Amino acid sequence: xxxxxxxxxxxxxxxxxxxxxxxxxxxxxxxxxxxxxxxxxxxxxxxxxxxxxxxxxxxxxxxxxxxxxxxxxxxxxxxxxxxxxxxxxxxxxx
Numbered sequence: 001x002x003x004x005x006x007x008x009x010x011x012x013x014x015x016x017x018x019x020x021x022x023x024x025x026x027x028x029x030x031x032x033x034x035x036x037x038x039x040x041x042x043x044x045x046x047x048x049x050x051x052x053x054x055x056x057x058x059x060x061x062x063x064x065x066x067x068x069x070x071x072x073x074x075x076x077x078x079x080x081x082x083x084x085x086x087x088x089x090x091x092x093x094x
Contacts, residue, residue: 003042003076004042004044005042005043005044005083006044007044007045007046007047007048008044008046008047008054008056008085008086008087009043009044009083009084009085009086010040010042010043010044010056010058010064010083010084010085010086010089011040011041011042011043011076011081011082011083012038012039012040012041012064012066012071012081012082012083012084013038013039013041013079013080013081014037014038014080014081014082015037015038015039015063036065036066036067036068037063037064037065037066037093038063038064038066038082039061039062039063039064040058040059040060040061040062040063040064041060041081042060043056043058043059043060043086044056047086056086057086057089057092058086058089058092062092062093063092063093064089064090064091064092064093065089065090065091065092065093066082066084066088066089066090067084067088067090070082070084070085070088071083071084071085071088072084
């Protein structure tokens, strides 16, 4: 896929929610919450502030946590992705 977000936008591929708890209880599909974790698949160059480019903090391939109602969902080559602003990312999972 060849897509480049603008400014401080990030494209994230949501990761699947676990279907089993640590104790072994299986969670049915109807009870699963939407995942707030995803893999960064593309980033913009950053945001200009006072004529200076502030580079992005996140990089392609990183796993991130993002706000629940952040961004816009869409299909890209048949795959669900979310495009959001860098400020909607709350953590990088290491």
